[in-house]
Amino acid sequence: MFDGERDGRLQRLVNSAKRSFATRGFHATSVSLIVQEAGIARGTFYLHFDNKLHLFQSLLDSSLQNLTDQIKPISLEPGDPHPLEQISDNLTRVLDLVLADRDLSAILLNQTSSMSEVVESRLYDFYQQVADMIESSLVLGISVDLVRPCDTRLVAYSLMGSVKEVVQQMIIAPREEANVEETVQELLAFGLRAVLKEGQMSFLHERDRSRTAGVKAGR
Amino acid sequence: MFDGERDGRLQRLVNSAKRSFATRGFHATSVSLIVQEAGIARGTFYLHFDNKLHLFQSLLDSSLQNLTDQIKPISLEPGDPHPLEQISDNLTRVLDLVLADRDLSAILLNQTSSMSEVVESRLYDFYQQVADMIESSLVLGISVDLVRPCDTRLVAYSLMGSVKEVVQQMIIAPREEANVEETVQELLAFGLRAVLKEGQMSFLHERDRSRTAGVKAGR
Amino acid sequence: MFDGERDGRLQRLVNSAKRSFATRGFHATSVSLIVQEAGIARGTFYLHFDNKLHLFQSLLDSSLQNLTDQIKPISLEPGDPHPLEQISDNLTRVLDLVLADRDLSAILLNQTSSMSEVVESRLYDFYQQVADMIESSLVLGISVDLVRPCDTRLVAYSLMGSVKEVVQQMIIAPREEANVEETVQELLAFGLRAVLKEGQMSFLHERDRSRTAGVKAGR
Amino acid sequence: MFDGERDGRLQRLVNSAKRSFATRGFHATSVSLIVQEAGIARGTFYLHFDNKLHLFQSLLDSSLQNLTDQIKPISLEPGDPHPLEQISDNLTRVLDLVLADRDLSAILLNQTSSMSEVVESRLYDFYQQVADMIESSLVLGISVDLVRPCDTRLVAYSLMGSVKEVVQQMIIAPREEANVEETVQELLAFGLRAVLKEGQMSFLHERDRSRTAGVKAGR
DNA sequence: TATGAATGAGAGTTCATTCAT
DNA sequence: GATGAATGAACTCTCATTCAT
Numbered sequence: 001m002f003d004g005e006r007d008g009r010l011q012r013l014v015n016s017a018k019r020s021f022a023t024r025g026f027h028a029t030s031v032s033l034i035v036q037e038a039g040i041a042r043g044t045f046y047l048h049f050d051n052k053l054h055l056f057q058s059l060l061d062s063s064l065q066n067l068t069d070q071i072k073p074i075s076l077e078p079g080d081p082h083p084l085e086q087i088s089d090n091l092t093r094v095l096d097l098v099l100a101d102r103d104l105s106a107i108l109l110n111q112t113s114s115m116s117e118v119v120e121s122r123l124y125d126f127y128q129q130v131a132d133m134i135e136s137s138l139v140l141g142i143s144v145d146l147v148r149p150c151d152t153r154l155v156a157y158s159l160m161g162s163v164k165e166v167v168q169q170m171i172i173a174p175r176e177e178a179n180v181e182e183t184v185q186e187l188l189a190f191g192l193r194a195v196l197k198e199g200q201m202s203f204l205h206e207r208d209r210s211r212t213a214g215v216k217a218g219r
Numbered sequence: 220m221f222d223g224e225r226d227g228r229l230q231r232l233v234n235s236a237k238r239s240f241a242t243r244g245f246h247a248t249s250v251s252l253i254v255q256e257a258g259i260a261r262g263t264f265y266l267h268f269d270n271k272l273h274l275f276q277s278l279l280d281s282s283l284q285n286l287t288d289q290i291k292p293i294s295l296e297p298g299d300p301h302p303l304e305q306i307s308d309n310l311t312r313v314l315d316l317v318l319a320d321r322d323l324s325a326i327l328l329n330q331t332s333s334m335s336e337v338v339e340s341r342l343y344d345f346y347q348q349v350a351d352m353i354e355s356s357l358v359l360g361i362s363v364d365l366v367r368p369c370d371t372r373l374v375a376y377s378l379m380g381s382v383k384e385v386v387q388q389m390i391i392a393p394r395e396e397a398n399v400e401e402t403v404q405e406l407l408a409f410g411l412r413a414v415l416k417e418g419q420m421s422f423l424h425e426r427d428r429s430r431t432a433g434v435k436a437g438r
Numbered sequence: 439m440f441d442g443e444r445d446g447r448l449q450r451l452v453n454s455a456k457r458s459f460a461t462r463g464f465h466a467t468s469v470s471l472i473v474q475e476a477g478i479a480r481g482t483f484y485l486h487f488d489n490k491l492h493l494f495q496s497l498l499d500s501s502l503q504n505l506t507d508q509i510k511p512i513s514l515e516p517g518d519p520h521p522l523e524q525i526s527d528n529l530t531r532v533l534d535l536v537l538a539d540r541d542l543s544a545i546l547l548n549q550t551s552s553m554s555e556v557v558e559s560r561l562y563d564f565y566q567q568v569a570d571m572i573e574s575s576l577v578l579g580i581s582v583d584l585v586r587p588c589d590t591r592l593v594a595y596s597l598m599g600s601v602k603e604v605v606q607q608m609i610i611a612p613r614e615e616a617n618v619e620e621t622v623q624e625l626l627a628f629g630l631r632a633v634l635k636e637g638q639m640s641f642l643h644e645r646d647r648s649r650t651a652g653v654k655a656g657r
Numbered sequence: 658m659f660d661g662e663r664d665g666r667l668q669r670l671v672n673s674a675k676r677s678f679a680t681r682g683f684h685a686t687s688v689s690l691i692v693q694e695a696g697i698a699r700g701t702f703y704l705h706f707d708n709k710l711h712l713f714q715s716l717l718d719s720s721l722q723n724l725t726d727q728i729k730p731i732s733l734e735p736g737d738p739h740p741l742e743q744i745s746d747n748l749t750r751v752l753d754l755v756l757a758d759r760d761l762s763a764i765l766l767n768q769t770s771s772m773s774e775v776v777e778s779r780l781y782d783f784y785q786q787v788a789d790m791i792e793s794s795l796v797l798g799i800s801v802d803l804v805r806p807c808d809t810r811l812v813a814y815s816l817m818g819s820v821k822e823v824v825q826q827m828i829i830a831p832r833e834e835a836n837v838e839e840t841v842q843e844l845l846a847f848g849l850r851a852v853l854k855e856g857q858m859s860f861l862h863e864r865d866r867s868r869t870a871g872v873k874a875g876r
Numbered sequence: 877t878a879t880g881a882a883t884g885a886g887a888g889t890t891c892a893t894t895c896a897t
Numbered sequence: 898g899a900t901g902a903a904t905g906a907a908c909t910c911t912c913a914t915t916c917a918t
Contacts, residue, residue: 009882025333031909041883046910077367110333114244124391148412153407154385158409161384162377169376172343186370190377193367194413198420228899250892260900262894271892447903463771465684469888479904484889506794548771552681560827586850589843594848595826596809596819603818604811610781624808628815631805632851666878688913698879700915709913879918887911894904 007046010048012038017055021102026056026115056107060119063104064126070094073128074137083190087137089105091184095167099180109168131156138195149198161189229259229267236274241322245275247336272335282323283345289313290349293356301408306356310403314386318399321390328387350375357414362417367416378410448486450476455493460541464494464553491554494545498557501542501566508532509568512575522626525575529622533605537618540609547606569594577634586635597629667705671696674712679760683713683772710773720761721783727751728787731794733819741845748841752824756837759828766825788813795852805854816848825861 016037020029031052035042049055070093074086081089098105108123135158141147166187193201235256250271253384254261268274289312293305300308317324327342336381360366385406412420454475458467469490471482487493508531512524519527536543546561573594579585604625631639673694677686687710706712727750731743738746755762765780792813798804800843823844850858 007389025246027244028333032907034345040881043911044881045884047881048329052909052913114247150408154405155409157388158381158382158406161380161382161387165376165379165380166373168380182370183373186373187377189369190374190413193415194409196412199910201417249890251890261892261902262900263898265893266898452744463684465682466771469887470886480888481890481904490888527795541906552685571917574850588846589839592840592843593847595822596844598822599818599825600815601818603814603821606818607904620808621811624811625815627807628812628851631853632847634850635859687911689911699881699913700879701877701912704877879916881915881917883915885912886915888909890908891906892904894902895900895901897900 009038009044012061013040013045013048014055018059018107021056021059022106022110025110026052035194047055053119057122059104059107060122060162063101063108064122066097067094067108068129070097070124071133073133074140076140084093084192088184088188091163091187092180094163094216095170095180095183098167099170099174104169105167109164127160128208131160134159138169141195142151146197146200147195150195155195161188228257228259229370230289232259233274233278233397237278237320237322237326240275240278241325243272245271272338275334276338276341278323279326280340282320282327283341284325286313287345287348289316292352293359294360299381307403307407310382310406311399313382314389314399314402317386318389325384325390328390330385346379350379352379360414365419366414367415369414374414377413381409382406404411440559445524447476447478447482451478451483452493452497456539456541456545457499460544460548461495463487463548464490472638473545491557495557495560496543497545498560501546502538504535504566505546506564508535509571510569512578514578522630524620525555526626529601529625530618533600533608533618533621536605537608537612541607544609545603547609565598565644569598572597579633584638585633588633596632602608603623666695666697666701670697670702670705671712671716675716675758675760675764678713678716679763683709710776713772714776714779715766716761717779720758720765721779723754724751724765725783725786728790729752730790731797732798741849745841745845748820748844749837751820752827752837752840755824755826762824763828766821766828784817788817791816798852803854803857804852807852812852815851819847820844 012032017029017034020033020037024033029052031042031045037043045055047177071090072086076083080086114120131153135152138147138150138152138155142149142152149214166183170183232253236253238247239252243252248271250261250264253274254264264274268277290309291305293302296303299305338373350372354371357369357371357374358365361368362370385402389402451472455472456594458471458475462471469480469483469489472481483493489497509528510524512521515523518524544635552558569591573590576585576588576590576593580587580590604621669683670691674686674691677690678696681690686709688699688702691712692702702712728747729743730739733740737743772874792809793805795804795809795812799806799809823840827840
């Protein structure tokens with residue numbers, strides 16, 4: 001979405017809006033500012049969007065959709081990659097996406113309140129869905145005796161919160177040495193230990209073997 | 220702060236501001252609204268605060284101060300309570316405070332951007348300090364071989380994020396059965412497993428013995 | 439209405455609005471213009487009226503009310519003045535009022551369309567009521583064989599139209615010699631001849647006798 | 658005018674403009690709306706008219722010209738139809754025209770103010786000319802002792818006002834049974850009685866005789 | 877001729893802030 | 898201290914008009 005016409009007015013409009021929404025927030029971003037930074041006329045804004053809120057919602061929706069597309073439920077079907085691999089891939093894709101468009105991501109993380117109810121509930125619903133997916137995985141893990149019994153909702157929120165915070169910090173003040181692969185491994189190590197049943201930590205190492213095997217096979 | 224004059228104009232002003240900032244956000248909260256809900260005159264507002272932003276900053280500062288007061292660094296001095304006890308107490312105090320003034324807490328969690336740079340950096344600094352404290356504890360734990368080696372900054376953010384998210388969910392949609400003590404125990408179980416060195420999980424149980432002992436001794 | 443505070447801001451506001459609405463019409467009258475001519479600040483406008491339309495409606499309502507108050511149904515009760523006298527008095531009062539506030543009257547006559555439906559139907563209803571009253575009088579007159587049989591609705595509109603047009607011309611380009619009493623007599627002579635039954639024209643002269651008598655008696 | 662090219666763009670443009678001006682008024686009719694209803698492009702509008710006002714003026718001028726063409730001065734030349742016949746024919750032609758293009762007529766009656774001075778004075782001049790013609794006839798009638806002495810200007814306005822109001826009501830809410838011929842007869846009966854000298858009412862009946870005669874002779 | 881994306885002046889309205897009372 | 902009428906800068910949005918295609 002918003003990708004055609006490399007340097008058309010619409011593209012410039014969307015980009016300057018994203019940047020300003022991300023850094024200043026919705027209210028502090030005036031239409032005047034957006035069009036000024038985009039180098040277009042005030043009226044042109046309303047050729048493309050009904051109003052400021054509509055533009056914001058478009059950005060939000062497209063952003064949420066992109067994110068949702070990256071997160072795939074963990075599957076235990078035979079032949080599928082190791083669950084750890086799937087989690088890791090999910091995290092990697094999400095971090096890649098988030099870092100690729102920091103402006104958009106900043107909006108997701110910060111603008112939680114005070115524009116329209118529609119926006120608010122859209123964001124709320126999204127995070128609830130993510131929490132739902134995490135919780136499902138936890139329930140599944142408990143049922144196969146891999147995950148320790150716990151308040152699955154609360155733990156789901158905790159896991160989600162860990163990722164959100166790390167992402168936010170990466171966006172705000174990117175650490176030079178930051179590297180997605182390492183970050184994903186740290187997050188995995190953190191999250192898995194937090195939820196796996198004691199004595200199941202060996203689960204962490206299976207993957208390494210299978211990966212090595214896979215790599216060997218791949219050659 | 221803001222505590223004298225039980226039902227004076229200032230108190231009413233502050234309360235209605237807190238409520239409105241928390242639910243509507245900074246921008247959607249007009250001075251008109253605040254003074255109207257407080258039942259005072261428009262001009263009176265400016266007798267107490269330079270402007271709307273100043274009031275917001277006052278609330279924020281007082282709130283951050285309160286929180287900071289609740290969080291005590293973990294001490295390993297002999298005679299001090301078990302470190303777990305200290306962490307647990309910190310969490311309990313924070314949750315108690317947060318739930319006692321949801322309005323103020325909502326502000327801390329949501330209004331991250333888009334007013335003044337001062338406000339933004341104040342919040343940023345606060346969270347960095349909290350992360351600093353957590354990180355120090357992690358470093359300490361690693362040095363005594365209790366905590367597994369890890370990217371301490373990233374893990375500190377993860378731990379902080381877990382708590383922030385759980386708190387946010389408790390504020391937004393308080394779960395009926397939610398109870399601070401249980402929440403703290405879940406968070407502890409989550410966080411400790413995530414960072415403790417394998418084989419050190421017995422550390423979790425020491426406390427129970429010492430608590431029981433303490434209770435016995437206390438009688 | 440709008441009469442207190444001789445030279446207060448509200449009064450200046452209302453006056454300049456009336457003048458501008460009357461001469462430029464509703465759409466060509468901007469709020470900027472009104473406040474500029476009134477010598478007040480833009481925001482002050484909204485202290486007194488919700489918006490431009492609301493101000494216009496207020497003026498219209500107050501104007502219609504004033505007019506309605508001047509028009510009294512013809513009564514044939516014994517002891518009441520001669521019907522002609524009543525008609526004449528009605529006309530005189532209306533003309534006096536209209537000439538006293540030409541701006542407001544111009545609004546009534548010209549601004550028939552294209553603002554809100556509320557305004558439009560308010561004006562429409564008013565003129566229909568006036569036509570209703572005229573028609574009732576005609577029906578009554580026919581029943582006592584004073585008025586010739588006719589399409590009473592059409593004749594009512596004709597009579598109303600005569601007065602409206604004369605009034606409009608008096609407002610637009612006041613004829614120097616114009617004088618309410620003479621105008622009323624001309625309108626009466628016109629209207630009565632138009633509707634009275636042939637041979638009932640003597641009805642016109644009865645009044646003169648009764649007036650003279652009254653004057654004599656008064657001395 | 659505007660008659661060539663039956664279904665060309667210009668014709669569609671003019672028609673949709675008329676309709677919209679009549680129902681919404683000048684200001685509430687946007688160029689967007691006109692071109693949209695006409696099914697042509699925005700820019701094409703400006704190929705035919707300098708601007709919105711110019712289009713309105715064109716419509717007004719054409720409309721006024723049409724009306725003017727229908728109104729013929731009363732002639733007393735021997736051999737000409739009876740004066741009443743001429744008045745009646747004038748009225749009939751005007752009503753026919755007005756009812757044939759209600760959109761245009763609505764514009765004439767309602768949009769009296771608030772666009773350009775040119776438009777305003779064009780309308781004003783038109784009505785003054787009509788009043789002039791009526792007044793001339795009155796003066797003539799007085800000179801031959803047919804019409805009662807009166808304030809001829811005021812009576813001219815009254816007569817014009819009668820017709821305008823009846824026309825307006827016919828346009829706004831056409832009465833089912835309304836029929837041009839009957840309406841003309843009612844208006845004539847109204848107007849003649851209002852101005853004829855007492856005792857000259859027989860003048861009204863002469864015509865019937867002459868018409869009957871004419872019809873007879875015509876066969 | 878015809879198009880419609882682009883323009884920008886200007887409209888109505890809001891609201892943080894001031895100040896005479 | 899307390900008031901609230903007054904202010905005016907700044908906002909969102911509209912729309913008549915232009916012009917490159």
